[in-house]
Amino acid sequence: MSLMSAARLAGRAAGCWLHRQPMNTSTEIRITRLCSQRCRQCDVYNRRTEPPSLDARRFRILAGRLRTYGAHVGLISGGEPLLAPEVEEILREARKTFPVAVTLVTGLYAGIGLVERVARTALDQEINIQTSLDGLGALGDDLRGVADFESTVTDRMRRIARLKARMSSPSLLYANVVINNRNLLQVPRLLDRIGECGWQASVGLYHTLTATTRTDEDLILRPGPRLEEILDRITAHPAVLNLQAFVRGIRNAAAGRYPRFCPYLDAPVLSTRTVIMEDGEVYLCRGGSIGNLFDEDLGEIFTGEPYRRRLREYRRCPGCWASCYAERYLLFHPSNVEDLLDTVRKVYRLRGGFEIDARREKNGNR
Numbered sequence: 001m002s003l004m005s006a007a008r009l010a011g012r013a014a015g016c017w018l019h020r021q022p023m024n025t026s027t028e029i030r031i032t033r034l035c036s037q038r039c040r041q042c043d044v045y046n047r048r049t050e051p052p053s054l055d056a057r058r059f060r061i062l063a064g065r066l067r068t069y070g071a072h073v074g075l076i077s078g079g080e081p082l083l084a085p086e087v088e089e090i091l092r093e094a095r096k097t098f099p100v101a102v103t104l105v106t107g108l109y110a111g112i113g114l115v116e117r118v119a120r121t122a123l124d125q126e127i128n129i130q131t132s133l134d135g136l137g138a139l140g141d142d143l144r145g146v147a148d149f150e151s152t153v154t155d156r157m158r159r160i161a162r163l164k165a166r167m168s169s170p171s172l173l174y175a176n177v178v179i180n181n182r183n184l185l186q187v188p189r190l191l192d193r194i195g196e197c198g199w200q201a202s203v204g205l206y207h208t209l210t211a212t213t214r215t216d217e218d219l220i221l222r223p224g225p226r227l228e229e230i231l232d233r234i235t236a237h238p239a240v241l242n243l244q245a246f247v248r249g250i251r252n253a254a255a256g257r258y259p260r261f262c263p264y265l266d267a268p269v270l271s272t273r274t275v276i277m278e279d280g281e282v283y284l285c286r287g288g289s290i291g292n293l294f295d296e297d298l299g300e301i302f303t304g305e306p307y308r309r310r311l312r313e314y315r316r317c318p319g320c321w322a323s324c325y326a327e328r329y330l331l332f333h334p335s336n337v338e339d340l341l342d343t344v345r346k347v348y349r350l351r352g353g354f355e356i357d358a359r360r361e362k363n364g365n366r
Contacts (some may be wrong), residue, residue: 016070022264022302024270026328027045027066027098028075028105029276031059031090032194033331034083034110038145039134041178041219043078044212049279056089062293063097069298075130077105079278082114086122095125103128103172107154109146119160123169129160131201133175133190135183143183154197161198165236172360173199174241178208179250180219184226195239197269203234205250209285211277222253223356231290243346246327258319263329274298284310285325286317336344 016023020069032053035045044230054062064202074094081087081104094102104122108115122129133153134140140149160171175194179187187203190265194201206219221227228251234240235247249259265286275283280294287310291301301307320326331347334340 016269020268022300023269024066024070024072024272024274024298024302025270026073026075026273026324027276028077028273028324029054029059029062030077030079030092030278030300031081031087032079032278035079035107036083036146037080037107037149040143040145040216041180041206041208041214042212043214047212047277049277052278053084054086054090054278056086056093058280058294059086059090060093062280063093063266065297067097069302070178071098072100074102075105076102076127080107081108082106082108082110082118087118091118091121091125091127095127101128103130105130107132108153108160109142109144109149110156110347112156112159115156116159116163119163120167121212123160123164123167123171124168126171128172128174131157131175131199132178133194134178134180135156136186136189138192139186140184143180150193154193157194157197159201165198174202175199176202176204178204178228179204179221181221182218184230187230188237191234191237191239195237199239200241201237202323203247203250205253205321207320207322209322210283210324211281221250221254223251227251227254241346241349243330243331243339244329244342245335246321246323248325249321253321258321259326260319261329261333262314262317262319263325264311267329267332268311270332271325272347273324273328285320285322287313 001058007166014091033044033047034052038045074097076091076094078084091104104127119129131153133150135143136150141147149167157175164171164173175188175192183190189342206221207213208215208325231247231250252258263273273284276293277283280292281289282291282293283289290306290310292303293301319356331343
């Protein structure tokens with residue numbers, strides 16, 4: 001990020017702080033409900049909105065309204081975003097919309113030609129790519145609801161890593177492992193496999209917070225010695241990007257002991273995260289839509305009664321430990337010096353470190 005961009009970002013943060021408005025630091029846009037997998041934890045493919053995918057024209061409407069209000073970090077997801085017919089044009093528009101970072105969130109369970117074409121566009125635009133690797137062998141097939149899940153996704157991961165090296169792209173490649181009671185013992189091997197593919201790794205905790213997640217009793221993580229051992233190995237694993245404070249907190253979350261903070265209430269300026277569905281409906285985490293970005297500006301949504309009512313509801317929330325919400329809060333609220341230093345190291349890896357490494361590699365190839 002340039003010095004001028006950083007100054008504008010600081011000015012925007014100060015303005016939001018003064019007016020007690022969310023800065024909208026992170027926006028996930030789900031550009032399609034179509035999906036090539038049938039994951040046990042998700043039912044996005046059961047949505048019946050029409051059309052099923054955003055086209056580039058409608059995406060530009062949303063992007064324009066986001067730029068007007070302020071948008072900084074963007075995630076382009078689905079469903080499976082590769083199934084959106086105009087995904088490449090959407091990625092180019094997203095790069096213009098989110099100045100800090102853009103990530104394409106894809107299951108990579110698609111044909112090689114499609115995967116490589118879209119990945120090339122993302123890498124050329126310096127867009128990060130995130131995928132999921134939740135299980136090996138038959139367990140992976142069962143958790144993701146498809147055949148040959150592990151071999152298909154890891155093949156695509158290796159191809160994208162080679163493509164990134166050839167293009168000398170600074171884009172970050174990382175795969176997320178949703179830890180649950182069925183894949184717990186596979187987690188160290190999953191992290192190793194991700195590293196072998198040339199990707200970084202992150203971990204999350206199975207949850208049923210959002211409008212497209214569903215309850216599966218077999219997946220609910222339970223505390224115990226097995227979990228303690230796995231968490232120690234996650235903390236020590238060199239590929240893992242998560243904050244150590246988040247990994248530590250998984251043991252308490254598995255026992256139902258959630259911390260008493262909510263990013264939307266305790267850090268409403270910096271930690272607000274919005275999710276925009278393919279039909280323009282805007283969500284926070286728990287609960288239904290708070291407005292539609294095709295019908296209203298984001299500023300109107302954030303000052304409207306549905307938003308204020310949702311925040312009042314969150315005061316009675318039992319808590320959670322979902323990485324996309326809890327880790328966002330921890331990023332700005334380290335509890336001690338060790339956590340602060342860990343945050344600095346992880347941010348360096350996510351931004352400057354990879355950009356510097358890419359430039360060094362590029363210069364070395366000349």
